[in-house]
Amino acid sequence: MLLKRLTDACGMPGGEGEVRQIILEEIKPYVDDIKVDRLGNVIATKNGKPGYPKVMIAAHMDEVGLMVKSIDDGGFIRFEQAGGLDERILVSKPVLVGKNKIQGVIGAKAIHLQEKGERETPLRTKQLYIDIGAKSKEDTEKLVKPGDYIAFDSEYVEFGNNLIKAKALDDRAGCAALIETLKHNYDVTVVAVFTVQEEIGLRGATVAAYKVNPDIALVLEGTLCSDVSNVPEQSYITKLGAGPAISLMDSRTIFPKNLAKRIYDIAVKNGVDIQYRLPSSGGNDAGAIHTTREGIPCTAISVPCRYIHSPSCVMSKDDFEGLKKIVKLFLEDIKEGEYIRD
Amino acid sequence: MLRSLLKELVEAHGVTGFEHEAAKVVEKYFLPYSDEIKIDKMGSLYAIKKGKADNPKKIMLAAHMDEIGLMVKKIDDKGFIQFTNVGGVDQRTLLTQEVIIHGKKDLFGVIGSKPPHILEASEREKSVKMEDMLIDVGLPKEEVEKYVSIGDSITIRRKLLNLQNDMVAGKALDDRAGVAVMYECLKELSHMKHDCDVYAVATVQEEVGYRGAIPATFEISPDIGIAIDVGFGSTPELPKDETADLGKGPCIGFGANIHPKVYERLVKVAKEYNIPYQQDIYPGATGTDAWGMQVTRGGVSTGLISIPLRYMHTSVETVQISDIKNAGKLLAYFIVSLNGEDLEEMLCY
Numbered sequence: 001m002l003l004k005r006l007t008d009a010c011g012m013p014g015g016e017g018e019v020r021q022i023i024l025e026e027i028k029p030y031v032d033d034i035k036v037d038r039l040g041n042v043i044a045t046k047n048g049k050p051g052y053p054k055v056m057i058a059a060h061m062d063e064v065g066l067m068v069k070s071i072d073d074g075g076f077i078r079f080e081q082a083g084g085l086d087e088r089i090l091v092s093k094p095v096l097v098g099k100n101k102i103q104g105v106i107g108a109k110a111i112h113l114q115e116k117g118e119r120e121t122p123l124r125t126k127q128l129y130i131d132i133g134a135k136s137k138e139d140t141e142k143l144v145k146p147g148d149y150i151a152f153d154s155e156y157v158e159f160g161n162n163l164i165k166a167k168a169l170d171d172r173a174g175c176a177a178l179i180e181t182l183k184h185n186y187d188v189t190v191v192a193v194f195t196v197q198e199e200i201g202l203r204g205a206t207v208a209a210y211k212v213n214p215d216i217a218l219v220l221e222g223t224l225c226s227d228v229s230n231v232p233e234q235s236y237i238t239k240l241g242a243g244p245a246i247s248l249m250d251s252r253t254i255f256p257k258n259l260a261k262r263i264y265d266i267a268v269k270n271g272v273d274i275q276y277r278l279p280s281s282g283g284n285d286a287g288a289i290h291t292t293r294e295g296i297p298c299t300a301i302s303v304p305c306r307y308i309h310s311p312s313c314v315m316s317k318d319d320f321e322g323l324k325k326i327v328k329l330f331l332e333d334i335k336e337g338e339y340i341r342d
Numbered sequence: 343m344l345r346s347l348l349k350e351l352v353e354a355h356g357v358t359g360f361e362h363e364a365a366k367v368v369e370k371y372f373l374p375y376s377d378e379i380k381i382d383k384m385g386s387l388y389a390i391k392k393g394k395a396d397n398p399k400k401i402m403l404a405a406h407m408d409e410i411g412l413m414v415k416k417i418d419d420k421g422f423i424q425f426t427n428v429g430g431v432d433q434r435t436l437l438t439q440e441v442i443i444h445g446k447k448d449l450f451g452v453i454g455s456k457p458p459h460i461l462e463a464s465e466r467e468k469s470v471k472m473e474d475m476l477i478d479v480g481l482p483k484e485e486v487e488k489y490v491s492i493g494d495s496i497t498i499r500r501k502l503l504n505l506q507n508d509m510v511a512g513k514a515l516d517d518r519a520g521v522a523v524m525y526e527c528l529k530e531l532s533h534m535k536h537d538c539d540v541y542a543v544a545t546v547q548e549e550v551g552y553r554g555a556i557p558a559t560f561e562i563s564p565d566i567g568i569a570i571d572v573g574f575g576s577t578p579e580l581p582k583d584e585t586a587d588l589g590k591g592p593c594i595g596f597g598a599n600i601h602p603k604v605y606e607r608l609v610k611v612a613k614e615y616n617i618p619y620q621q622d623i624y625p626g627a628t629g630t631d632a633w634g635m636q637v638t639r640g641g642v643s644t645g646l647i648s649i650p651l652r653y654m655h656t657s658v659e660t661v662q663i664s665d666i667k668n669a670g671k672l673l674a675y676f677i678v679s680l681n682g683e684d685l686e687e688m689l690c691y
Contacts, residue, residue: 076578086458088469092435092656094503094511103503105511105660107653110574111432112629113584119432122469129578131652131660133505135589143506153503157440159450160480165440226457228476229422235460281459306478310438312452314478 002026003156003176003320007166010096010151012082013200016040016061023061023175023194030182031192040196041208046182048189053339055331056191056214056296057181058205058285059174059221060198063167064309066150068097071141075134077104079150081125083199085309088122093311095130098148104130152311161241162317169313170222171198173303177220177323186331198285202252205285209292216259216339217298218330219286220323222315223247223277225304237280238304241316243273244323247300250280252287259299263330272325273318277302297339301326344663347371347525348510349502351518355444357411357495358428358549361385364407364514368521368544375528376542385546386558391528395537399685401677402541402564402642403527404555404631405520405571406548409513410655412496414443421483422476423451425496429549433472435656440499441477445490450499451479498657508663509588515659517548519649519666520570523592526670527677534674537681538565545631555631559638565685566604566643568676569632570669573622573648575660586650588662591618592669595646599628599636603689604645611675617668622648643689647673 011019023042024034031044042061064083071077077097081087091108106128111119130150134140154167166172178192191212195204209217223245227236238245244267246260247253260276267274277300290298303323306314347367356364365387369379376389387407392398410429417423423443436453443449454477455470477496479486503511524542531540541562546554548571559567573593576585586593594608612619624646627633632646647669652660680688 072578074578086437086466088434088458089438091432092439092653092658094500094658103505103511105503105505105653105658107577107658107660108432108435108656109577109579110654111430112654113574113580114432119434120469122467123434127579131505131511131577131658133507133509133511133660135507139506154440157450160478161482161485163480165450165452224457224459226460228454228456228478229418229420230474230476231456231460307438307452307454308457312438312440314452314454314480 002179003172006172006176007156007168010149011061011063012065012067012149013062013197015149016196019061023179026179027182037207037211039204039207041204042194043208043212044192046190049187051336052188053215053334054189054191056193056209056212056217057178058193058195058217058219058289059178060171060195060285061175062196062199064199065152068144068146068148068150070146071137071144073137075136075140077130077140077144079130082149087125089310090128091123094153096151096153097130097132097144102132102143104132106130154311163314164317165312165314167311167313169305169315170308173222173315173320174220177320177327180324181327184328188331188334190331195285202285202288206288209289209296213293214296215341217289217296219284219298219300221284221300221302222305222308223302224282224308225306237278238275240304240306241318242275244319244326245275245277245302245304247277248279250282252283253290255299256297259297263299263326266329266333267326270329272322274326344522344526344666348522351521352502352512352514355442355497356408357497358408358547360444360495361408361546365544368407371525372528372542375532382558382561384554384557386554387544389528389542391531391540393536393538398537398539400541400562400564401538402543402559402562402567403524403673404543404545404567404569404635405524406517406554406631407521407544408546408549410549414490414492414494414496417483417486417490419483421481421486422478423490425477427472430655432655434469436475437470439657441496442499443479443490443494443496445494447489449479449489451477454478500657505660509660510663511658511660513657513659515651515661516572516654519572519651519661522666523570523649523669526667527673530671530674531677534678536677538677540677548631552631552634555634556638559635559642563639564642567635568645568647568673569630569635570647571630572651572654574654575650575652577652586620586622588650588652589664590620592665592672593620593622593648593650595622595624595628595648597624598626599624599632599644600646601643601689604643607679608645608672608676611679612672615675617672
């Protein structure tokens with residue numbers, strides 16, 4: 001299954017190779033041209049009819065994770081974060097180190113040996129380390145080196161009411177939806193961009209948008225979903241199972257309202273569940289794309305993900321299916337001459 | 343074989359008070375090396391291997407098969423589950439863990455909480471309290487209530503992880519590693535002659551105060567009782583003299599909870615058979631089944647063997663397989679060393 005394959009693969013910012021390989025294989029039969037640019041973005045073009053606009057659709061290949069910083073005398077691995085994550089989720093988790101996916105664990109001091117109050121204070125990244133079972137520094141050095149990427153070890157699980165738990169659903173869900181989108185034919189020209197380095201500052205999208213220079217752009221994402229019991233409803237941002245979410249405003253972009261509303265209305269008209277992503281913090285590739293060159297109209301549609309940026313992201317398959325539907329419906333709805341810039 | 347036992351043992355679920363699933367695995371592996379299997383009223387499992395002597399003395403081995411875990415407290419209106427801990431759980435090890443809720447059927451869930459972006463800056467400086475966490479099983483309340491009720495046990499979902507140098511990591515290695523030691527011991531004894539009856543007991547409820555070991559010791563009334571538990575393995579942040587290194591052999595405990603003659607004999611046997619061992623000292627309570635065993639009935643001569651284990655009471659507890667093997671061998675040779683021995687004399691102060 002595509003989403004399982006994509007989430008099992010590891011791709012930290014700057015080290016997206018494994019994900020890129022899967023995507024290249026998957027999209028090849030469905031596109032007219034594929035390029036991998038200098039940063040590692042995959043840019044795939046599917047030609048439409050003349051007179052129709054060029055639509056860039058972006059989904060990022062990278063995921064948040066860790067990177068090996070150093071190896072201490074006992075052979076334990078010290079690490080840094082690659083992309084932003086809440087360090088409180090790191091303790092007591094299995095991880096995979098480097099290209100060969102060496103199994104490791106992030107442990108913590110036994111509860112019996114802790115001083116009073118230690119349990120109230122989060123363990124910081126600097127205090128933590130990875131144990132691969134090495135006997136010595138040299139032992140670890142045979143398998144691991146500074147700069148190696150470290151991914152969460154978390155398998156794809158389906159559970160509950162049509163839900164999925166996996167790592168990296170942000171943004172392999174978007175990648176999977178984009179791959180599926182390429183399997184249909186459209187009047188518009190679709191340029192699918194699988195971007196790199198989104199999690200460390202939208203780096204891939206910055207250069208890809210310049211190169212592609214589309215008339216309009218769409219970002220497919222996995223986004224914050226805080227609809228758990230102890231959160232007030234106005235802070236939910238999105239609700240799980242209520243359909244894909246269209247962005248209005250985040251830290252990086254104020255999205256053109258007419259474009260967002262058009263997509264929202266198309267969904268409603270076609271009986272596809274849809275919701276607005278409540279204005280809040282966060283950001284995605286749209287932040288880089290919409291200010292490229294003389295400015296590119298851009299919108300973002302996301303699958304809500306609970307516990308995002310953790311080994312256990314949770315999303316609804318229904319929302320994912322909805323995302324695929326709405327992207328297709330929107331592309332089919334675009335008329336000749338629309339959005340075309342001089 | 344040992345690795346497959348360990349895998350099945352730690353992947354089995356058995357929170358304190360709910361050990362039956364773990365007990366099934368113990369029974370399956372212990373049966374071929376025992377004359378009799380018995381389960382007592384508390385749920386502890388005895389694998390009995392008869393000795394050759396006419397009036398055999400009794401040696402009891404005890405390793406606990408319960409694990410720390412969580413328990414369902416409430417199902418809220420949105421179907422999220424609130425929980426509390428059973429045994430010593432560090433709340434910091436719980437966020438975004440995968441769990442299994444053991445209700446009418448096993449339900450998969452994820453431990454969530456308020457996401458960091460909506461927290462006040464001061465809240466982010468603190469660890470999330472267990473009462474502020476929720477288990478998400480992805481079902482509405484009515485559905486959850488069909489399968490889950492208050493008091494159901496919850497365990498972390500974790501496979502046994504293979505690390506380098508024959509180290510393994512997982513949940514519940516405290517003290518299923520000790521259970522595996524008893525397995526190794528019984529296996530060794532199967533091709534040795536021993537006078538004493540051996541009772542290998544997988545005890546229940548150690549994590550809340552060795553409650554299973556006490557009635558089991560009463561029931562068996564052994565001449566010598568040896569607990570096998572886990573000890574603190576060395577890691578960078580812990581002082582060297584409070585820990586033992588993984589791979590350098592099991593620790594033989596010494597202190598008030600341990601009969602000095604039992605300690606001496608264990609050391610002697612280890613030296614004689616070149617079994618690597620380390621020493622562990624306990625000026626007072628050991629916090630193990632040995633503490634309960636020692637004061638049962640008129641008193642029991644006790645010993646304590648521990649397997650060095652890193653990250654105790656997390657779901658990535660780490661041990662070295664060779665330490666388990668060596669501990670099993672040590673116990674088997676210890677038991678055989680008692681052949682023809684007058685225990686009264688040997689244990690005399």
